[in-house]
Amino acid sequence: MEEKKVLIVDDQNGIRILLMEVFGSEGYKTFQAANGKLALEIVRNDSPDLVLLDMKIPGMDGLEILKHIKAVNPEIKVIMMTAYGELDMIKQATELGALMHFTKPFDIDEMRMAVNNQLKGKAVM
Template sequence: MREKKILIVDDQYGIRILLFEVLGKEGYTTFQAANGKKALEIVEKESPDLVILDMKIPGMDGIEILKHIKKINKDIKVIMMTAYGELDMIKEATQLGASTHFTKPFDIDELRLAVSKQLVS
């Protein structure tokens, strides 16, 4: 069985590194991107199994990135992260195919569990 690939998309360096390290220790191959352009390049090149995507990213927002990801490969699972209670955006993200979402600050163990659940199904 090949290693599952996860892409972490967040403009906050600290969150990217935290998730990169935690998920790397879980045995996943992890990639990271600070913006939409880089994220989509990685999606096209690496075809990750799961993308952890921040809703608020300068330039291209999470919804826009999500639409592009699903256009490239509708089977890629996406977990959205948001620092704000933007329920309308979360609702839209879910309609566009996001599997679940987390509000920052999130519980790292809950996120790890959600990731492993997404990658089993």
């Protein structure tokens, strides 16, 4: 079975490193991007199976990036990461095809389970 690929898009280095460690140890191939431009290059070149996408990124925001990801490949699964209180943006993200969102600071185990459920096709426990 081919290794599943997870792209982490966040302008905070600490969050990218943490999530890369978590999902790397789950057996996924991880990619990271600090901005939309780089994220979309990775989407085009490596077609990740799932993208963890921060809503607030300088330059191109999460919604903009989400639109571009879905334009490149609608099959790519996207989970948003948001700051508290971005409800209107969350609604838009869902309409654009995001599966779910986690509010920061998120529970890393919950996020790990959600990603595993999406990528390993397991029913949610």
